[in-house]
Amino acid sequence: MNHIDAELSGLKVKLMEMWDLVEYQLQSGRDAMVNADQELARKVVKLGKKVNNFDVKIDRMCENLLALYTPVAVDLRLVLATLKINANLERIGDTAEGISMYVQNRKEPYNPEMLEVTNAIPMFDEALAMFRDCRVAYKSNNTDQARAMLKRDKMLNKIYRKSDKIIADYLRNNPDSIEEGLAILAIIKKLERVGDQITNIAEEIIFYQDAKVVKHKSKKKNKDNGDKE
Amino acid sequence: MSKKPYKLEARNLNAYYGGFHALKDINIAMEEKAVTAFIGPSGCGKSTFLRTLNRMNDYIDGFRVEGDILLDGRDIYNKDIRVDELRKEVGMVFQKPNPFPKTVFENVVYGLKIQGIKDKKVLAEAAESSLRKTALWEEVKDKMDKSALALSGGQQQRLCIARALAISPSVVLMDEPTSALDPISTAKIEELIYELKNDYTIVIVTHNMQQAGRVSDQTAFFYMGELVEYAKTKTMFTSPKHERTQNYITGRFG
Numbered sequence: 062m063n064h065i066d067a068e069l070s071g072l073k074v075k076l077m078e079m080w081d082l083v084e085y086q087l088q089s090g091r092d093a094m095v096n097a098d099q100e101l102a103r104k105v106v107k108l109g110k111k112v113n114n115f116d117v118k119i120d121r122m123c124e125n126l127l128a129l130y131t132p133v134a135v136d137l138r139l140v141l142a143t144l145k146i147n148a149n150l151e152r153i154g155d156t157a158e159g160i161s162m163y164v165q166n167r168k169e170p171y172n173p174e175m176l177e178v179t180n181a182i183p184m185f186d187e188a189l190a191m192f193r194d195c196r197v198a199y200k201s202n203n204t205d206q207a208r209a210m211l212k213r214d215k216m217l218n219k220i221y222r223k224s225d226k227i228i229a230d231y232l233r234n235n236p237d238s239i240e241e242g243l244a245i246l247a248i249i250k251k252l253e254r255v256g257d258q259i260t261n262i263a264e265e266i267i268f269y270q271d272a273k274v275v276k277h278k279s280k281k282k283n284k285d286n287g288d289k290e
Numbered sequence: 291m292s293k294k295p296y297k298l299e300a301r302n303l304n305a306y307y308g309g310f311h312a313l314k315d316i317n318i319a320m321e322e323k324a325v326t327a328f329i330g331p332s333g334c335g336k337s338t339f340l341r342t343l344n345r346m347n348d349y350i351d352g353f354r355v356e357g358d359i360l361l362d363g364r365d366i367y368n369k370d371i372r373v374d375e376l377r378k379e380v381g382m383v384f385q386k387p388n389p390f391p392k393t394v395f396e397n398v399v400y401g402l403k404i405q406g407i408k409d410k411k412v413l414a415e416a417a418e419s420s421l422r423k424t425a426l427w428e429e430v431k432d433k434m435d436k437s438a439l440a441l442s443g444g445q446q447q448r449l450c451i452a453r454a455l456a457i458s459p460s461v462v463l464m465d466e467p468t469s470a471l472d473p474i475s476t477a478k479i480e481e482l483i484y485e486l487k488n489d490y491t492i493v494i495v496t497h498n499m500q501q502a503g504r505v506s507d508q509t510a511f512f513y514m515g516e517l518v519e520y521a522k523t524k525t526m527f528t529s530p531k532h533e534r535t536q537n538y539i540t541g542r543f544g
Contacts (some may be wrong), residue, residue: 065541066542
């Protein structure tokens with residue numbers, strides 16, 4: 062293995078370690094929310110520091126690679142993609158922490174009925190599944206699987222879009238649950254962001270593998286159509 | 291944006307050193323007033339190809355070419371082309387600075403004197419103008435009658451470029467022009483190449499991949515006598531099409 066290959070594979074290993082850590086945070090954040098497990102929630106928040114250390118370390122590794130090895134082509138794309146995936150992982154970790162902070166102070170689980178009507182749990186599970194599959198896509202360089210994320214994110218968006226009306230309706234009939242309702246709404250909003258961040262990661266995988274830029278594609282198309290009208 | 295016209299073009303070019311097939315079916319068109327870089331491992335044919343562009347290989351025993359090289363649409367290997375006339379059009383700068391053991395002034399005006407120009411005023415003006423183009427004038431204007439060999443390596447190389455420019459070529463070929471220079475002199479030459487492309491068509495052979503990235507508009511990758519890939523430099527260094535190009539530019543050759 063030549064020198065730069067060793068550096069690049071070291072970078073990938075580091076990123077996978079961070080990925081595992083954030084996956085643990087996200088999974089635990091879900092479990093803590095469902096079971097009102099304060100202990101677990103505190104653990105997730107605590108892990109944030111470790112994730113931040115990974116974030117800084119990976120940024121530094123990328124900086125060194127750029128400065129010392131001046132990578133080009135596929136190597137350059139790997140470093141650039143890693144920088145962005147790293148940033149998105151860190152944000153997803155933050156979200157898991159944010160959700161856990163809500164849970165930390167709860168004595169009992171969230172009202173199952175409200176979770177049911179908002180679809181919050183299936184949303185959480187899909188976000189987790191996407192996160193896992195995205196990791197597999199990165200590891201196996203599978204751009205088809207990465208592309209699938211772009212579609213799957215739409216399900217999360219759908220649940221998010223419906224959520225305010227559902228919760229507003231629910232609260233109208235159950236005014237005692239306002240605080241709880243707002244918390245669930247905030248969690249749903251965070252999960253919607255997680256979907257976006259997983260999509261960002263998927264786009265970086267495609268860029269790295271195929272040298273294709275897929276982000277902002279649909280927006281641009283709409284804009285072009287808009288210009289014509 | 292309108293496309294620049296092609297200055298130099300090779301069509302089905304094959305070159306041989308005796309039985310050795312050094313260039314295989316090269317087809318390439320180089321834009322006017324742009325910088326084209328040739329990259330590739332040693333022995334890939336890039337220098338041979340560069341040298342065919344002003345017929346520097348003509349006197350090598352057993353060397354022969356087939357196919358066409360067009361300069362402004364005219365085949366430079368045509369019988370009615372005079373090599374000395376061709377070289378007025380197509381100047382060349384080599385890897386190691388090779389000033390003549392003469393004064394700075396004599397070096398710059400050497401080509402003009404060969405052409406029979408004797409007018410001192412004309413020569414002095416040409417010398418100054420060429421030295422200004424290579425950003426050397428301020429450094430050597432008080433040393434015009436000193437030996438060129440007393441200049442630093444970087445200055446000598448810029449002097450050689452000035453010498454090439456003095457005869458007003460339209461194409462300048464550079465064969466690894468900075469490989470014998472320190473980083474500062476290299477940076478100066480690269481700056482110079484960037485400036486010169488406003489007026490000249492430049493073709494450069496370089497082993498320094500980053501240099502190709504910095505100075506050229508188009509890059510051609512040669513391997514075993516073949517032109518593997520030729521594209522915008524930006525494309526070559528971000529998303530080359532061929533695996534061999536990628537392996538070469540990322541340093542994973544062989």
